[in-house]
Amino acid sequence: MAQREKVDVVIVGAGPAGAIYTDQMTREGKSVVILEFGPDWDNNDFISSEIWGRRIKHAPRFELAGKNNPGHGFNAGWGTGGSMSHYYANFPRLLQNDFKVKSLYGKGLDWPISYEDIAPYYDRVAHDLGVSGDAEKERRWRPVTDAYPMPPLKTFRHGEIWREAFEKHGIPLAPMPTGINSVEYKGRPACLNDGWCHVGCPIGVHGTPQWSYLATAREQKAEIRPFSYVTRVLTDASGARAAGVEYYDDKKEAGRQPSRHDGDAVHVLRALRQGPFGQRVRQCVLDYGQRPQAKCGNSRCAARSVRCAAERVHAARVTRAREAELLRRGNATAGKPCRVVEPER
Amino acid sequence: MSMKRRAFVRGAAATTFLFTVGGIEQSLTPAQACAQGAALKKLTPEQADLLGAYVEALVPGARAAGIAQFVDQQCSVPPHEALLGLRIANGNPPFVDFYVKALAEIDRQSNSRFGKSFEEMSGSDQRAFIDLLRQAKLEDWRGPQQPQVYNVLRDDGVDVVYGTVEGFALLGVPYMPHVLPTARW
Structure with a gap:
């Protein structure tokens, strides 16, 4: 097994979460793969x-063992940018009460953070990627935050029909904030309104990692190794510190990529699961969760880790029954060994 | 990534479809492959006939557009290169398994319910059969989930008939591409 040259940071997946980490790390002068x-x-x-x-959507070359495979859908992705390379670019934000549904409504769970904690990061991402919207109109629902960097997209006739109807009933509406350029932004053109967001935008109108975080990370010499199939997170002798990964490269050769920037393995795994789908990292998370030295130490913890972001975003709204169902499904999968399917090329 | 507005309105380096006709591999559209009797790679002739008949009943024109050749060819390429709707409908490879199982069950149900193959059924019986399938009302169904079979095969039909530049034109919808597919189907 080839031992690659040690880098400061190794990141699994060039989707939105991986891209943000890469951008941040390279800005701090770290060598990143x-x-x-x-x-x-x-x-x-x-x-x-x-x-x-x-072709840019999910490529089903692997699967988890067990009868409750999490599955995937049309909105999953692969390759640089991940699912954001073809997302519909809707950029809604949670509301203040979404963080306290247990306290307010007796449903689901309260978050350990509030809207006020996360609002600066919403603003930061909006400026990094480029979001069009009307923050003033949204302020009836949320505390004041920064204005969006671009005005809202044009409303077409069918949108006007909805707006007129809702206004008649006294229901306020605001334009959906979107990660699409309504005007030229950061050297990227305004949208032509020709509707190809879902298959990837080649002209840079779309606020995706390719045009933002990954672009700057490349300028900072971050190395992207495509067709790299990570099979597990390596730890140090204690088992508590992540120290790199094992993977197959684009020639199907097994290798190890060590990293200097070791971290608490549980934190590394938590970071791994932050992408919208995190399909590939689920195996690594579950694999780690089954090790005796794993800090999370049980399948319940690992099961929580396989929940995709789409479910997490709505986690504050789900009922206890739904939460229990998620855990039950996760446990059913986590209790069995991961089956790593040989990558096909 | 450099960018220029409308700079990508040109043919991209897209893979074309390879079919074998008379022992010679050629780049053809599915319709051309159908018309020229291209060799099947994954489906049997019987399965291809049934697939053509079933999808034709849902999307007129699908058989001549090469629905069977399209599905057969796409099942023969590596899964990550496949363009099948099944890929984004939670289907797992090998994709041909889905089609083989679905077609076998359509055939079995057709014979048990109507006493004849799907191809031999009248148009109204075919539509009645599909209507039951759509609603998951075919009892003792032993194939993939009925709504999934309905949706995937319908979408395949729509793809080959209307998913192309020419198909958009049939619908009167302007195509407005950034990167035009080189394959003309």
């Missing part, structure tokens, strides 16, 4: 076609 399961997409890969656009 990103191991991405899929291709490193180029502009010309974003073909304007419903059919050809499927």
Whole structure:
């Protein structure tokens, strides 16, 4: 097994979460390697076609064992940018009460943070990626935060029909904040309104990692290794510190990529699961969760880790029954060994 | 990534479809492959006929557009290169398994309920059959979930008939591409 040259930080996955970490680390002068399961997409890969656009969506080359496979859908992705390379760019924010649904409504769980804690980061991402919207109109629902960097997108006739109808009933509406340029932004053009967001935007209108975090990370010499299939997180002798990963490279050769920036293994795994889908990292998380030295130490913890962000975003709204169901499903999977399917190329 | 507005309205380096006709591998559209009798790679001729008949009943024009050749060819490529709707409908490879199981069950149900194959059924019986399938009302169904079969095969049909540049034109919808697919289907 090849031992790669040690870097400061190794990041699994070049999706939105991995891209943000990479950008942050490279800005701090760290040497970073990103191991991405899929291709490193180029502009010309974003073909304007419903059919050809499927190539940038989830590539089912692996699966978890067990009868309750988490599955995937049309909105999953692979390759640089992950699912954000073809997202619909809706950028809603949680409301203040979303963080306290247990206290307020007796449902779900309260978050350990509040809207006020997270609001500065919403603003920061909006400026990094480029979000169009009307913050003033949203302030009836949320405390004042920064204005969006761009005005809202044009409202077309069907949107006007909805707006007129709601206004008649006294229901306030605000334009949906979107990660799409309504005007030129950071050297990227305004949207042409031709509707190809879902198959990838090759002209930079779309606020995706390719045009923001990954672009700056590349300038800072971050290395992206496409078609790298990570199989597990390596730890030090104590088992409590993450020290790199094992993976198959684009030639299907097994290797180890050590990192200097070791971290609490549990924190590393928590970071791994932050992407919208985190399909690939689920195996690593579950694998680690089954080790005797794992700090999280039980399948319940690992099961929590396989919940995708889409579910987490709504976690504050789910009922106890739903939470129990999620855990039950996760446990059913976590109790069995991960089956790593040999990558096909 | 450099960018220029509308700079990508040109042919991309997209993979074309390879079919074998008369022992010679050629780049063809599914419709051309159908018309020229391209060799099947994954499906049997019977399965291809049934697939063509079933999808034709849902999306007229699908058979001549090469639905069977399209599905067969796409099942033969590596899963991450496949363009099948099944890929984004929570289907797992090998994709051909889904089609084989679905077609086998359509055939079994057709014969048990109507006493004849799906291809031999009248148009109204075919539509009645599909309507039951759509609603998951075919009892003793032993294939993939009925709504998934309905949706995936319907979407495949829509893909080959209307998912192309020419298909958009049939619908009167302007295509407005950034990166135009080189494959003309």
